[in-house]
Amino acid sequence: MPANILVCLDTDVQPSVFDGVVAVDSGANHLFRHGAVRPEDVEPLVHGAMFTRGGPSLRHTALFVGGSDVHAGEQLLAAAKKAFFGPVRVSVMLDSNGCNTTAAAAVVAARKHLPFGPETIATVVGTGPVGQRAARMLVQEGVEVRVASRKLPKAEGVCHRISQAIEGARITPHATETTGLPGVVEGTQLLVAAGPAGVELLTDAQRQSMQSLRVVVDLNAVPPLGVGGIEVTDTGADRHTQVCYGALGVGGLKMKIHKAAIARLFQSNDAVLDADEIYALGKELVSRKPS
Numbered sequence: 557m558p559a560n561i562l563v564c565l566d567t568d569v570q571p572s573v574f575d576g577v578v579a580v581d582s583g584a585n586h587l588f589r590h591g592a593v594r595p596e597d598v599e600p601l602v603h604g605a606m607f608t609r610g611g612p613s614l615r616h617t618a619l620f621v622g623g624s625d626v627h628a629g630e631q632l633l634a635a636a637k638k639a640f641f642g643p644v645r646v647s648v649m650l651d652s653n654g655c656n657t658t659a660a661a662a663v664v665a666a667r668k669h670l671p672f673g674p675e676t677i678a679t680v681v682g683t684g685p686v687g688q689r690a691a692r693m694l695v696q697e698g699v700e701v702r703v704a705s706r707k708l709p710k711a712e713g714v715c716h717r718i719s720q721a722i723e724g725a726r727i728t729p730h731a732t733e734t735t736g737l738p739g740v741v742e743g744t745q746l747l748v749a750a751g752p753a754g755v756e757l758l759t760d761a762q763r764q765s766m767q768s769l770r771v772v773v774d775l776n777a778v779p780p781l782g783v784g785g786i787e788v789t790d791t792g793a794d795r796h797t798q799v800c801y802g803a804l805g806v807g808g809l810k811m812k813i814h815k816a817a818i819a820r821l822f823q824s825n826d827a828v829l830d831a832d833e834i835y836a837l838g839k840e841l842v843s844r845k846p847s
Contacts (some may be wrong), residue, residue: 563617563734565590571636595631605619608671620648621648623652638763649827653767654832655831662686665792666773679701681748691727696832703727703730704732708729708734730833738762750782756781758782762784772799787802789804
């Protein structure tokens with residue numbers, strides 16, 4: 557059987573060591589690591605991966621797009637897909653800065669404790685890559701989502717993009733600089749905190765005062781944490797009638813999803829693993845066995 561080769565296209569000068577280690581632990585036998593990759597560099601790299609193997613052997617070569625700049629990673633993914641033609645292609649995964657696997661782990665964790673559908677309202681704090689993807693995943697489940705940002709235009713931009721992509725999306729923007737985060741969270745059952753590192757978004761007293769709140773997922777691992785009273789290692793901890801997850805608590809599931817996604821790349825030559833596909837994989841993992 558041919559060796560599994562993962563071609564890593566990283567937008568940073570030095571390709572991620574973290575992503576490389578996870579890839580090896582997930583079944584990649586060889587890593588071809590390229591740093592500072594720009595969209596115009598992608599086609600020859602992809603063609604090199606596509607044209608050296610054929611037939612069933614083609615599935616043993618795959619692409620991984622990484623780096624710290626998610627927008628730049630999205631451009632590389634688009635360039636890679638454009639370089640494919642017909643059945644001549646290889647599988648590709650996008651997880652720049654862990655955006656897709658982290659968001660998927662957060663939403664999958666919350667899903668274990670809440671019914672997802674029109675009866676559930678969630679607040680997602682943060683308009684960065686993880687917050688955007690978490691909001692999209694929740695909207696796809698039929699959840700009503702409030703996107704909170706300090707500045708309203710950022711929240712409006714996220715809501716517009718998701719509404720354009722998902723028909724019937726129930727999603728609204730909110731500015732915390734005018735109403736405060738407690739005012740946005742009040743009446744919701746789920747809070748996903750994906751705000752800036754080292755900024756407390758909700759105090760312990762404020763969190764405990766939220767009568768409707770049932771599940772809290774705080775993805776900030778840098779003190780002070782995003783939500784007061786939560787430990788970074790919380791994994792479904794019961795804290796004042798709320799089920800709580802900290803960043804490291806979610807991290808275990810994130811790693812399982814990441815490894816499973818890499819392994820999935822080598823099962824066919826035509827998989828494209830972006831936010832939706834990685835979230836579906838996360839749900840599949842949890843349904844198969846406990847996390």
